[in-house]
Amino acid sequence: MILTNKVLCDLCGNCVAVCPQSCIEINHYCLKISHEQCIECQNCVAVCPSAALKQVQDDKN
Amino acid sequence: MIKTEYDIVVVGGGPAGTTAARHAAEQGVSVAVFHRNNEIGAPVRCAEGISRFIIEKYLGKENIRDSWISSESDKCRLISPSGKIVDVHLKESGYILNRRIFDMDLADWAARKGAQIFTGAFVYHVEKHETHALVFIEQYGKKYQVKAKLVIAADGVESRIARFFGVKTQLRPCDIDSCAQVLATNIAMQKDRIDFWVSQKIAPGGYIWLFPKGDGIANIGIGISGQHNGEKNARQYLDEFLAVNFSEASILTNILGGVPVAEPLESFVADGLMIIGDAARVANPVTGEGIGPALSTGTRAGKVGGRAILEKDTSAKFLKAFEKEWRRDSGKYNGFFYRLKEVILNISDEELDRLAEKFADRDPVSITLTEVFRKVVWNKPKLLVDVARAFAGF
Numbered sequence: 001m002i003l004t005n006k007v008l009c010d011l012c013g014n015c016v017a018v019c020p021q022s023c024i025e026i027n028h029y030c031l032k033i034s035h036e037q038c039i040e041c042q043n044c045v046a047v048c049p050s051a052a053l054k055q056v057q058d059d060k061n
Numbered sequence: 062m063i064k065t066e067y068d069i070v071v072v073g074g075g076p077a078g079t080t081a082a083r084h085a086a087e088q089g090v091s092v093a094v095f096h097r098n099n100e101i102g103a104p105v106r107c108a109e110g111i112s113r114f115i116i117e118k119y120l121g122k123e124n125i126r127d128s129w130i131s132s133e134s135d136k137c138r139l140i141s142p143s144g145k146i147v148d149v150h151l152k153e154s155g156y157i158l159n160r161r162i163f164d165m166d167l168a169d170w171a172a173r174k175g176a177q178i179f180t181g182a183f184v185y186h187v188e189k190h191e192t193h194a195l196v197f198i199e200q201y202g203k204k205y206q207v208k209a210k211l212v213i214a215a216d217g218v219e220s221r222i223a224r225f226f227g228v229k230t231q232l233r234p235c236d237i238d239s240c241a242q243v244l245a246t247n248i249a250m251q252k253d254r255i256d257f258w259v260s261q262k263i264a265p266g267g268y269i270w271l272f273p274k275g276d277g278i279a280n281i282g283i284g285i286s287g288q289h290n291g292e293k294n295a296r297q298y299l300d301e302f303l304a305v306n307f308s309e310a311s312i313l314t315n316i317l318g319g320v321p322v323a324e325p326l327e328s329f330v331a332d333g334l335m336i337i338g339d340a341a342r343v344a345n346p347v348t349g350e351g352i353g354p355a356l357s358t359g360t361r362a363g364k365v366g367g368r369a370i371l372e373k374d375t376s377a378k379f380l381k382a383f384e385k386e387w388r389r390d391s392g393k394y395n396g397f398f399y400r401l402k403e404v405i406l407n408i409s410d411e412e413l414d415r416l417a418e419k420f421a422d423r424d425p426v427s428i429t430l431t432e433v434f435r436k437v438v439w440n441k442p443k444l445l446v447d448v449a450r451a452f453a454g455f
């Protein structure tokens with residue numbers, strides 16, 4: 001699962017730009033990832049300028 | 062008040078969106094601009110540089126206000142990995158804007174021409190129908206549904222709106238620059254010179270810039286290729302650079318951002334849709350300049366979009382006119398700059414130093430950017446010709 005660190009996130013939108021699933025949106029001042037659609041390709045992690053996004057082991061697994 | 066119907070809905074209140082809105086509204090059609098942030102023009106995710114020629118071309122010399130301009134530069138310094146300096150005098154001077162005021166004035170201008178601007182208004186969905194689109198908006202907890210004959214997607218680097226029309230706008234990580242920037246004061250610098258540090262070590266696949274905003278105050282930022290932004294990210298690279306080079310600086314603003322350094326979208330239109338500015342991936346892939354392209358696409362889209370409403374034809378075929386004109390005029394070098402980017406990305410620090418060496422002891426007035434880039438691509442004959450053409454104005 002991809003998790004967001006709200007302290008580091010500046011809502012710049014890079015992750016939205018590269019998400020092949022279009023499952024990230026910036027709703028006003030809040031970054032939202034729709035985990036059901038996420039395929040964990042990590043494009044978003046790669047382009048984040050401040051490591052605000054991180055992949056962690058899903059609880060379910 | 063948000064109405065239930067507009068001829069044109071513009072998503073995004075950056076320079077592309079408000080410029081398009083103004084040109085459309087001038088033709089007497091109804092236009093609404095929905096902007097997600099609570100304030101137009103902030104935060105400033107931009108180094109604010111623009112060529113004088115471009116801003117005058119699209120906004121008119123007589124309309125340019127002093128309050129938009131922080132400083133003017135006609136010199137450019139390139140600093141190689143080992144600190145060798147190449148000074149270049151630019152033929153055409155550039156402005157460093159004050160985008161907080163600039164963006165706000167462009168929106169104000171559009172509003173005075175009849176467009177309605179809504180801030181804090183997030184477009185979360187668009188539904189395409191045969192003759193119109195339904196635009197879904199959330200503003201301060203309230204939801205609205207607006208009918209539009211034409212949607213103009215000016216939603217910046219994210220470019221999500223066009224996807225609701227089936228246009229694929231997603232970027233590959235190698236086609237986006239990951240950026241961090243500060244507005245810093247107590248900086249030792251020259252007020253009329255922009256500086257660039259190029260080095261794979263301090264800014265892999267990109268560079269660091271210093272754009273003067275006034276005496277001792279500057280935008281200092283970094284853009285690195287998304288593919289190199291890994292173990293260490295843009296913010297960390299910038300922090301390290303500042304610690305070494307400007308340890309006495311005070312940081313007044315901190316921002317992160319992204320520049321699409323891609324080829325423009327294959328198509329900027331679909332039935333009932335126009336895509337402009339960063340959303341259309343029209344920024345210059347080498348320099349990252351996107352304000353000019355936002356104005357050039359916005360101007361043309363607003364004019365053609367307004368006409369489409371008046372002539373009751375919002376088909377992709379009709380709207381395409383704006384894109385064709387843009388590609389013929391402003392966008393003719395984007396493809397070349399993209400190929401140049403690929404070359405620049407792979408230059409080693411040793412080679413950069415060797416290149417800088419070639420300009421040692423030369424008078425800056427005699428050095429042009431054309432010459433610098435010619436030396437960069439000397440072993441790529443195909444690009445050589447393009448360099449001469451594309452940098453002709455510098």
Ligand SMILES: Cc1cc2nc3c(=O)[nH]c(=O)nc-3n(C[C@H](O)[C@H](O)[C@H](O)COP(=O)(O)OP(=O)(O)OC[C@H]3O[C@@H](n4cnc5c(N)ncnc54)[C@H](O)[C@@H]3O)c2cc1C
Nearest residue numbers: 073075076077097108109110184217318338339350351352
């Ligand atoms: C660090 C950095 C430095 C730069 N330096 C320069 C420079 O020196 N010179 C230059 O020319 N260019 C520069 N650029 C690029 C320039 O900032 C952009 O190209 C320019 O702002 C693009 O204008 P735009 O109108 O297309 O998009 P933006 O200015 O990005 O405006 C789009 C707006 O749409 C809003 N939006 C997005 N989605 C929605 C939605 N669903 N609903 C409502 N609103 C939405 C966003 O909040 C955003 O404010 C730089 C960029 C960065 C990141």
